[in-house]
Amino acid sequence: MPRLWPSLLSWLDGHGMETSTLPVEPREIPGAGYGLVAVRRIPPATPIFIVPASALLNCNTLQPHYPPKPVLSGTQLVSLHLLLYRPLDHLPSTDPLFGPYISVLPSSFHAHPLTWLWKERVERNENSVESHLLALLPPRVVRDLERVATTFYADWEKVSAYLQENSHVQAKMSYRPAEAPVSNVDLQRNFLWAWLNVNTRCIYHRLKKTQSDPDNMTLCPILDFANHTTQSTPLSTPKNVTNVAPGKKGTEDLTFLSPGDNWALPGQELFLKYGSHSNCTLFVEYGFLTRATERELLEGTAQADVDVGQAIEWLIEGKGNLGLWMKDWLEAEGYWGNWSIHTSPAPAHPSYRLITTLRLYHVLSELGADSDLPENSDEVLDEWRKATLGEREIISEQNEALWKATLLSICNAIIREAEAGVVQVKRRASECTVDWGKWMYENIEMLWKEELHTAKAVVRCIEEDVQF
Numbered sequence: 148m149p150r151l152w153p154s155l156l157s158w159l160d161g162h163g164m165e166t167s168t169l170p171v172e173p174r175e176i177p178g179a180g181y182g183l184v185a186v187r188r189i190p191p192a193t194p195i196f197i198v199p200a201s202a203l204l205n206c207n208t209l210q211p212h213y214p215p216k217p218v219l220s221g222t223q224l225v226s227l228h229l230l231l232y233r234p235l236d237h238l239p240s241t242d243p244l245f246g247p248y249i250s251v252l253p254s255s256f257h258a259h260p261l262t263w264l265w266k267e268r269v270e271r272n273e274n275s276v277e278s279h280l281l282a283l284l285p286p287r288v289v290r291d292l293e294r295v296a297t298t299f300y301a302d303w304e305k306v307s308a309y310l311q312e313n314s315h316v317q318a319k320m321s322y323r324p325a326e327a328p329v330s331n332v333d334l335q336r337n338f339l340w341a342w343l344n345v346n347t348r349c350i351y352h353r354l355k356k357t358q359s360d361p362d363n364m365t366l367c368p369i370l371d372f373a374n375h376t377t378q379s380t381p382l383s384t385p386k387n388v389t390n391v392a393p394g395k396k397g398t399e400d401l402t403f404l405s406p407g408d409n410w411a412l413p414g415q416e417l418f419l420k421y422g423s424h425s426n427c428t429l430f431v432e433y434g435f436l437t438r439a440t441e442r443e444l445l446e447g448t449a450q451a452d453v454d455v456g457q458a459i460e461w462l463i464e465g466k467g468n469l470g471l472w473m474k475d476w477l478e479a480e481g482y483w484g485n486w487s488i489h490t491s492p493a494p495a496h497p498s499y500r501l502i503t504t505l506r507l508y509h510v511l512s513e514l515g516a517d518s519d520l521p522e523n524s525d526e527v528l529d530e531w532r533k534a535t536l537g538e539r540e541i542i543s544e545q546n547e548a549l550w551k552a553t554l555l556s557i558c559n560a561i562i563r564e565a566e567a568g569v570v571q572v573k574r575r576a577s578e579c580t581v582d583w584g585k586w587m588y589e590n591i592e593m594l595w596k597e598e599l600h601t602a603k604a605v606v607r608c609i610e611e612d613v614q615f
């Protein structure tokens with residue numbers, strides 16, 4: 148368990164939590180850092196611990212300490228607070244409010260892909276392990292990682308502007324020497340650590356009136372040691388209490404229930420389900436992924452999704468003016484973007500959005516790149532729209548054959564790229580000398596294999612003339 152775990156328990160006792168009967172503790176789990184493990188037999192669906200609202204790290208508990216109310220989101224404010232009180236040199240955090248909690252957070256995120264991207268941008272060292280790993284990622288994963296990076300830098304802009312305008316807040320920084328300001332790079336490095344803690348450990352917690360408010364999130368001690376699973380029944384909250392509009396007090400204690408199906412045995416790991424995320428999302432957001440065999444992927448007993456957005460955008464851009472028109476039309480009808488192929492539920496299939504987009508593409512595909520729309524474009528589009536609304540099954544047999552042929556060639560391109568990706572990862576992995584790097588090479592190989600087998604499964608279905 149983390150060295151400062153006993154101090155966390157004493158601190159939680161001070162907040163009124165009953166920790167002497169806590170039936171779980173964090174233990175090291177190979178390949179996953181720590182995990183939350185039962186220390187004795189726990190009956191099913193039973194409250195196992197209650198974390199007091201005052202021990203939750205979120206905008207409700209922090210805002211009173213940052214007057215006047217900062218114009219920062221929940222993620223930005225919690226990240227700012229962690230940035231100020233990051234424990235350094237293995238010493239406990241100096242935060243008078245949440246110090247014992249902050250002291251048991253992971254001290255580094257060197258194995259997280261956002262850290263590699265950040266380091267590559269700052270250090271520009273093409274020969275680092277991080278740069279090698281980034282260069283081996285499937286392009287679709289890189290695109291998604293860029294999305295995460297954009298959010299990170301946008302949050303950093305907000306927080307650094309806040310710090311510049313509020314020098315008294317910056318002065319709280321525990322590791323800031325009085326005589327010299329912390330360099331911008333160091334500040335950003337510490338913010339990255341803070342931000343990754345928030346983004347890999349926060350849970351949804353209804354703090355605001357509206358359900359979709361982005362500030363409905365919190366860090367929650369103890370629970371945040373729970374790893375992700377899709378295989379077993381996860382921990383839960385009573386009657387989905389995290390999603391109930393807050394009462395007058397505005398702050399609720401959080402109760403967690405043991406898995407509902409069976410008794411948990413001593414030494415058994417207890418999990419959460421972080422959401423129905425694809426491996427690509429788990430990887431770029433949380434830095435890990437779930438494993439599946441070739442057979443599970445081909446048979447559809449394991450879920451895998453591959454984003455084919457880049458291929459579709461290139462296809463449509465290749466149509467010049469006509470492509471621009473198609474894009475406008477797809478945007479107006481709500482079909483632009485989020486095109487993917489899936490293994491599950493079997494049979495493997497393209498998403499409905501992808502089918503719909505390819506149908507439109509082929510309604511007009513016989514026209515040259517910069518041709519004008521046909522005179523009867525309204526009629527043509529009407530046929531397409533009828534198919535999208537389910538008023539007719541298909542546009543025509545010819546249209547069906549054409550879009551399936553295009554999907555086949557997209558999948559075959561993915562297969563070729565992924566086969567080459569797997570070979571390259573294997574070759575580079577044998578040269579790696581860093582422990583966590585080896586584990587990461589295996590993860591990246593899994594990302595490529597997932598693309599490979601998903602594309603193969605879809606090809607097989609097209610060839611067998613499966614109806615999608």
Ligand SMILES: C[S@@+](CC[C@H](N)C(=O)[O-])C[C@H]1O[C@@H](n2cnc3c(N)ncnc32)[C@H](O)[C@@H]1O
Pocket residue numbers: 178179180181182253347348371372373374375376432433434435436
């Ligand atoms: C909420 S924390 C869970 C506790 C964390 N393992 C620790 O050591 O503090 C989320 C992080 O745990 C790791 N993790 C969670 N579920 C995992 C899994 N199924 N396999 C591997 N790592 C996992 C990832 O690094 C993720 O970003």
